[in-house]
Amino acid sequence: MTATSSALHTGPHGPYFSFSKALRFRGDGFTSSDDEPFAYRWYDKDRMVLGRRMEDQLRFAACYWHSFVGTGTDPFGDATFARPWHAGGSPMEQALHKADVAFELFQVLDVPFFTFHDRDIAPEGRTLAESNDNVRRVADVFERKMADTGVKLLWGTANLFSHPRYMAGAATNPDPEVFAYAAAQVRNVLEVTHRLGGANYVLWGGREGYETLLNTDLKRELAQMGRFLSMVVDHKHRIGFKGQILIEPKPAEPTKHQYDFDVAAVHGFLRTYGLEHEVKVNIEQNHALLAGHTYEHEIVLAQALGIFGSLDMNRGDEMLGWDTDQFPHNVQQVALALYHVLRGGGIGAGGLNFDAKLRRQSIEPDDLVWAHAGAMDVCARALLIAEKMVIDGALQRHIDARYAGWDGERGRAILDGGVSLEELARDVERRGIEPQPRSSRQERLEHLVASYL
Ligand code: XUL
Ligand code: CO
Numbered sequence: 001m002t003a004t005s006s007a008l009h010t011g012p013h014g015p016y017f018s019f020s021k022a023l024r025f026r027g028d029g030f031t032s033s034d035d036e037p038f039a040y041r042w043y044d045k046d047r048m049v050l051g052r053r054m055e056d057q058l059r060f061a062a063c064y065w066h067s068f069v070g071t072g073t074d075p076f077g078d079a080t081f082a083r084p085w086h087a088g089g090s091p092m093e094q095a096l097h098k099a100d101v102a103f104e105l106f107q108v109l110d111v112p113f114f115t116f117h118d119r120d121i122a123p124e125g126r127t128l129a130e131s132n133d134n135v136r137r138v139a140d141v142f143e144r145k146m147a148d149t150g151v152k153l154l155w156g157t158a159n160l161f162s163h164p165r166y167m168a169g170a171a172t173n174p175d176p177e178v179f180a181y182a183a184a185q186v187r188n189v190l191e192v193t194h195r196l197g198g199a200n201y202v203l204w205g206g207r208e209g210y211e212t213l214l215n216t217d218l219k220r221e222l223a224q225m226g227r228f229l230s231m232v233v234d235h236k237h238r239i240g241f242k243g244q245i246l247i248e249p250k251p252a253e254p255t256k257h258q259y260d261f262d263v264a265a266v267h268g269f270l271r272t273y274g275l276e277h278e279v280k281v282n283i284e285q286n287h288a289l290l291a292g293h294t295y296e297h298e299i300v301l302a303q304a305l306g307i308f309g310s311l312d313m314n315r316g317d318e319m320l321g322w323d324t325d326q327f328p329h330n331v332q333q334v335a336l337a338l339y340h341v342l343r344g345g346g347i348g349a350g351g352l353n354f355d356a357k358l359r360r361q362s363i364e365p366d367d368l369v370w371a372h373a374g375a376m377d378v379c380a381r382a383l384l385i386a387e388k389m390v391i392d393g394a395l396q397r398h399i400d401a402r403y404a405g406w407d408g409e410r411g412r413a414i415l416d417g418g419v420s421l422e423e424l425a426r427d428v429e430r431r432g433i434e435p436q437p438r439s440s441r442q443e444r445l446e447h448l449v450a451s452y453l
Contacts, residue, residue: 008107009148011100013084017365022110023373038373043380045110049387050342057342057383059351060376061113061154062106064120066325066357067368068098073360080360091123092134099141106151109372113154115202115353118189119162128181132188139192146196154200154351155246155282155310156193158185161206161254169207171228172221172259179224186232194241199349200310201241202282203232204248209255225259226273233278244349246282246309249298251291253323262291263301270307280309284355285337286316286323295337303344310350311341313379327356327375332453334382339389343396352379388452398445402438 008020019038026039045055072080079086085097099121106114121142122134146152160170160182168174170182186203193201208225210216229247236245247270251261260266263281270276281302288298302308315333317324328334341347354375358367389395405411413419419427 008104009145010104011097013097013100016084016101016104017108017369019108019366019369022107023369024110038370040373040377040380042378042384043376049383050346050390052346054380054383055112057346058376058379059113059154059347060109060111060379061115061351061353062102062109062111062372063353063355064102064114064116066355067105067372068102069120070357072358072363077360080363081358082363092137095122095134095138096141099138099145103145103149103151105368105372107149108369109376111151111372111376113152113199113351113353115153115155115157115355117157117159118185118192119159124163128184132184135188135192139196142196153193153196153198154353155202155243156189156196156198157202157204158182158189160185161204166207169209169221170205171225172205172208172210173224174217179228183228183231187235190232190235190241191239193243194239198243199351200244200246200282201232201236202246202248202310203229204250204282205258205260206250206254208260209252209258211256222259222269222272226269226275229275229279230273233275244309245279246350247279248282248284248287248312249291250284250287250323253290262288262293263298263305263307267302267305267307276305276307280307282310282312282350282353283308284312284314285328285333286314286325287312289316290321290323295333296340299337299340299344303340308344308350309348311337311347311352312355313352313375314354314356325355325357326359327354327371329374329378331378331382331385332449334379335385335389335453336449338379338383338386339395342383342386342390385452389449392452394448395445398441402440 008015008022024039025044026041028041030039030041032038043054045053047054049057068083070081071083071086085094085101089097102114118135122138125131125134160166165178165181169178171179173179190201210218210221233245247260247266249260249262249266250258252258259269263283266281267276270279283295283298283302285295288295299308313328315326315328315330317326354372356371356375358371362371406415414424
């Protein structure tokens with residue numbers, strides 16, 4: 001990052017936020033003043049955490065869609081955010097204004113990465129060729145801005161869900177012309193992502209599911225989706241893109257039933273189409289909850305299956321059963337998630353993408369800064385707690401002790417396949433040993449976790 005002390009690069013419209021310099025780390029004792037309303041108390045990007053710089057352990061990304069496209073509408077209310085780039089000028093002028101403000105935010109936050117959908121960054125043209133060209137023209141601008149600021153691309157993705165043409169799905173559409181249209185869109189964004197040095201390419205199947213089986217051929221739709229993904233993977237190799245291809249599971253919303261329901265469903269799907277070594281998952285906290293899982297469950301399962309790729313970092317609301325996409329601020333929740341990330345070997349080529357949006361009453365420009373910066377600090381603090389948990393090792397020691405029998409002679413013989421059901425049965429009857437129940441010590445462990453906070 002080059003933004004830290006130098007002046008910010010802003011566009012012809014001038015600064016959008018009141019912060020004229022990149023936020024810096026001031027430590028736990030920092031108190032805000034008029035001169036410096038916010039400084040990181042925990043996000044100390046160069047601090048070493050388990051052998052890597054904190055910035056490299058967390059790999060934060062700000063997303064384009066919620067921050068710069070979102071208007072604050074909800075199903076009952078109109079736009080509240082009144083962003084200047086949503087009014088006035090041609091659609092392309094608006095896109096360039098938006099890009100200026102986006103890179104201003106990235107510099108203020110000193111966030112190393114960003115993420116986008118094609119439709120977030122550039123307007124839809126009269127034809128697909130024109131739309132794709134618009135995306136490439138904005139990518140040219142990104143290229144220069146990325147070079148000027150040092151901000152990198154965590155992932156790109158195609159929006160295959162907003163336009164009415166996708167209302168019955170993209171790859172899973174009953175009309176092959178829609179499949180082809182989606183393929184052309186993905187090809188363009190994959191190539192743009194490659195050109196911008198993106199570390200990953202994400203597919204989220206917003207409309208890949210169904211509302212009712214009365215009108216749906218589920219078997220065909222799954223086969224179409226498998227074919228689509230295989231084509232994407234082939235193209236990745238053809239163009240030499242080295243980043244990870246990621247699927248982002250979500251159980252419902254916008255469709256009632258989505259095929260990429262959760263990590264387990266995605267893994268089964270990948271295996272069916274022989275893609276389990278080609279594609280990984282981008283796990284989002286709020287999506288995990290909607291599927292009836294904890295965030296940690298999805299992370300640990302993906303690690304166990306060898307498909308852990310990246311994280312969308314947000315939270316839901318315990319009182320609401322839909323995808324509220326709020327910025328994380330529960331330190332314990334994030335610490336548990338990051339503990340498992342660290343235990344599993346770290347975030348790798350993935351990152352922590354804030355797929356999170358402001359509440360619609362947060363209408364000041366600076367609310368965008370506070371939301372991200374506060375969330376970065378929460379995650380940094382949680383990372384340090386997770387580091388303590390790893391170094392102390394007490395949780396892992398408990399698990400190792402609990403399963404120690406499986407490393408013994410008996411356990412190994414069973415797992416190695418060296419003993420049949422019949423031999424096992426005979427042996428148990430002959431020895432007459434009654435297994436002794438042991439405490440799982442859940443409350444002790446919960447108390448232990450609280451002690452790290
Ligand atoms: C929607 C969602 C998407 C993906 C990218 O719930 O999470 O924004 O992250 O398409
Ligand atoms: Co997401």
